[in-house]
Amino acid sequence: MNKNDSLAEPHRPEPRPEGYDPRSFTPFAVTVDIVLMTVVGHALKVLLIQRGQPPYEGAWALPGGFVQPEEDLADAAARELAEETGIEADRARLLQLGAYGRPGRDPRMRVVTVAYGAVVARLEQAPRGGGDAAHAELVAVADVQSDRLRLAFDHRLIVDDAVARLRSELDTGDVATGFCPPEFTIRELREVYEAILQTELDSGNFIRKVTRRDGFISPTGGRVAPGDRGGRPATLWRAGDPEGPGEG
Amino acid sequence: MNKNDSLAEPHRPEPRPEGYDPRSFTPFAVTVDIVLMTVVGHALKVLLIQRGQPPYEGAWALPGGFVQPEEDLADAAARELAEETGIEADRARLLQLGAYGRPGRDPRMRVVTVAYGAVVARLEQAPRGGGDAAHAELVAVADVQSDRLRLAFDHRLIVDDAVARLRSELDTGDVATGFCPPEFTIRELREVYEAILQTELDSGNFIRKVTRRDGFISPTGGRVAPGDRGGRPATLWRAGDPEGPGEG
């Protein structure tokens, strides 16, 4: 607390209000961690990788890796996403969640990680990326939050924050359509909401709500054939404005 | 995009899904930057420091500094706040805004900064901290956003993000009371809203709105004498629940 005790501070004589002395700093490792989320059936799932070596051997961890020397944080997130899952950034929506840097969060070294949420359309099974045989799996968020799974580092915290952020952005942001394929029915969109919020929503009211929201979704003109048991064919929609920015 | 081209990557042979190889990483400088915000009169203000040396000599910058080796990010923010402004963390509300790490954002070196918003009760003049004579000033956010002031690094972006976040948290979070002293009238609280949102709010409706919100404010029992021109005396309030967590 007191700025006069200078125990473990390497080269930092005193505070510099004009910024800092660029020659004297303690180096950190900076990584990005990806919270890849998708909705399968009635469950929100997150991609985790089971660790095969210490620390936290056997525990589940978020995919991630080092930020490269000449790379922006968002670019690093996109690259790690592609490398570790095979999903190119244009198939996912990335949003920064925040930075996590508690000392000791990685027992090996001082690491600050910047967490990114990645929203992708229904993945039925965990993608295999990078050409390695690590055990990646799409895990229900409920299993994480009920402590049925042991998560490495502070990744439980990061997942909790990601889910909270996702819920809060559902009604205001454009995140929800990211869980749907390029063309989708309102039923699919509603099931995304229901999986994330863990509630049942009234179909009719939901239709009005999302169609009224300006610039949120727009009809493609197409329709989709009903299922085996009949029913009126559903309208197809895409994210964003009719000719607006997005799917062009 | 292809993991086989390894051009500018120093010691990173291939992606490691189990996390990363702790021996091979590129070191970053990690700093915290503080967006100290306060409401003075009808204006939202932010604390900036005029730089006396290159780069960005003469431009205005956010206070901030390096994260220490054994320090959490939030602790670093609290320490920098105290060192550079003399404001102890218990007088301010700190909230993490996000990480900024574009390559080249600091021409001297690769720096990732974690920005923190700090909300404090009315500061009439810029606090002087740290024992140095740097020129610190409380600047109207309007002056920043109208480009009347030149900001260093990507600090304009950070200020914009901070203000946007502040506005969005006004209606849901507890930020607003942070701009008020420990005991305050609803008029003071309303003036905070008006300064931040740049609107006029109906007094009567505002009273109902904030008093109805659960756990937001509670009466202290005290009243305050009216001004020179008379008027009914106002009730005094404090943040949080009656005996709840906060002011005790």
Added chain:
DNA sequence: CCAAAAGTGTTCGCAATACACCCATGT
């Protein structure tokens, strides 16, 4: 008594909810 500021009541319109109802299809 009048002005000023705090706080309450009253009305109106909008938006969310509940739910009935019609539409288009398969069997």
Added chain:
DNA sequence: ACATGGGTGTATTGCGAACACTTTTGG
């Protein structure tokens, strides 16, 4: 005909905006 799912109409309710009104003070 009937079941099934898509979509609209309608009544109710709760909340916020606008604003009139009451309360409590100073001059």
